[in-house]
């Protein structure tokens with residue numbers, strides 16, 4: 001397709017977004033009723049903002065436009081109560097005696113200028129953690145980070161044989177969250193325009209210099225839409241928009257390279273690393289609105305430097321008047337009310353730009369994203385889930401759920417006790433015994449949640465499990481996504497898992513029918529694929545004496561079977577299955593990543609032997 005056709009499709013898309021803006025703008029609605037003054041004042045202000053944005057997006061190189069950050073980010077509200085011990089610290093323990101922490105501390109990164117991306121002539125910068133250093137940089141959005149290969153305690157010079165890769169990592173920018181439906185729709189329109197410009201620019205470049213070659217020397221078949229710059233534009237705009245738009249980007253970022261073109265995947269990977277940071281003024285507005293303007297009287301100190309900038313909120317450390325170190329998750333303004341429109345706008349953009357190919361079941365993914373996000377935006381619900389979980393896990397060794405601080409929590413602010421530890425993916429650098437321990441704890445947690453509590457946190461994101469090596473504890477956070485399972489479902493699911501482990505075909509088919517995975521009348525091919533997949537999932541539970549997750553890559557075996565099942569499936573899997581399977585596969589994937597050996601069968605049998613099955617007579 002010619003670049004002009006691409007451009008006209010994009011312009012179509014932008015005009016659709018413009019219509020969307022018109023539909024959603026209260027000012028335009030007022031104007032339609034004759035109130036032109038509101039329209040003029042509002043439009044002039046927005047146009048000024050949009051022009052700034054648009055110029056940033058269409059210049060081709062997306063740059064940071066934030067004001068310089070204050071040097072000191074911690075604000076003390078009552079100096080008389082401050083002790084050395086109550087000064088907020090990094091959640092990750094950067095101590096010398098913790099090898100995982102040593103890896104975190106040793107994550108050096110390279111300055112943006114003079115980068116040798118092939119790893120030769122790499123100049124390593126200072127040893128500060130990326131996030132801290134990144135904030136001091138102006139005008140640059142990306143750094144390349146040297147990452148040591150698994151189990152290598154710290155990045156070492158290439159000459160000693162350690163494998164080093166250079167990853168593109170994003171620096172945090174401070175940008176205001178577009179919080180009204182109008183400004184959000186405008187953000188999408190700006191992105192659309194930026195993409196048009198990027199496409200024209202790339203097409204012109206190709207006319208003059210020819211189409212870029214791929215690494216293998218073949219001519220790039222990628223359309224000018226899919227230029228690296230356009231992909232970067234998309235990613236950075238999503239980081240700025242945050243909320244549902246960012247969440248969808250993060251969901252797409254974990255797709256396979258065969259489905260999403262490589263430049264887009266690389267850009268979306270940036271999206272996964274975190275959002276832009278809310279400016280202090282906007283943050284204060286949310287805190288005032290949610291907790292009352294006297295919120296600071298409940299604190300000794302508050303750190304304006306966020307610990308994390310996630311998709312729907314950012315997390316700050318603070319110390320309460322009682323001296324408790326807390327993490328305050330503060331929701332970006334406007335994201336809860338714009339889930340629906342954001343997702344529609346992202347869909348519109350993706351449809352009109354062809355950035356994501358067909359066959360990804362976008363509609364389904366977007367529907368799931370909508371439902372999950374609506375629940376996750378309600379921090380009162382999350383606080384209730386967290387308290388319930390804390391009670392359930394209280395007497396289980398090796399697990400900890402931080403307490404909720406009610407007087408500093410609301411629908412859009414969630415304050416919980418600050419916990420330390422390293423996320424699961426960092427545990428990979430620890431010794432085999434520790435990795436086995438952590439893998440075992442993750443599986444134990446999954447089995448407990450499903451079969452004992454019948455209440456499960458369904459987001460297996462590695463950042464939601466912080467491992468503290470000193471106390472051998474898994475600190476559990478983020479209970480935005482949690483659900484209950486009915487007793488009959490859990491009983492049958494346990495029978496089914498045991499049938500899978502024992503390779504009992506008849507029992508697998510019977511339980512699958514009872515659970516609603518099969519409706520009867522499936523083709524032999526489908527039944528066979530279903531049973532085989534069940535056996536593969538049951539493999540870790542089949543072998544007594546410890547299952548070696550690294551030696552047996554079950555995900556690989558499941559891919560082909562999954563495709564076959566999709567093709568022949570007569571009924572969608574039951575509602576409970578979607579989140580449950582995500583969690584189960586999360587536990588398996590973590591074990592594969594950590595290369596653990598875990599006595600899965602013994603753990604399952606222990607649960608089975610203790611399980612109180614309900615009555616079956618009513619069937």
Ligand SMILES: Nc1ncnc2c1ncn2[C@@H]1O[C@H](COP(=O)(O)OP(=O)(O)OP(=O)(O)O)[C@@H](O)[C@H]1O
Nearest residue numbers: 091308310311312313315327416417418419463478
């Ligand atoms: N109680 C806590 N103690 C220490 N760190 C915390 C705590 N709560 C949150 N964090 C940090 O903030 C990050 C984001 O928190 P959380 O996962 O709750 O936010 P979220 O909005 O649900 O994120 P996501 O985008 O993953 O959905 C965590 O990965 C962790 O680094």
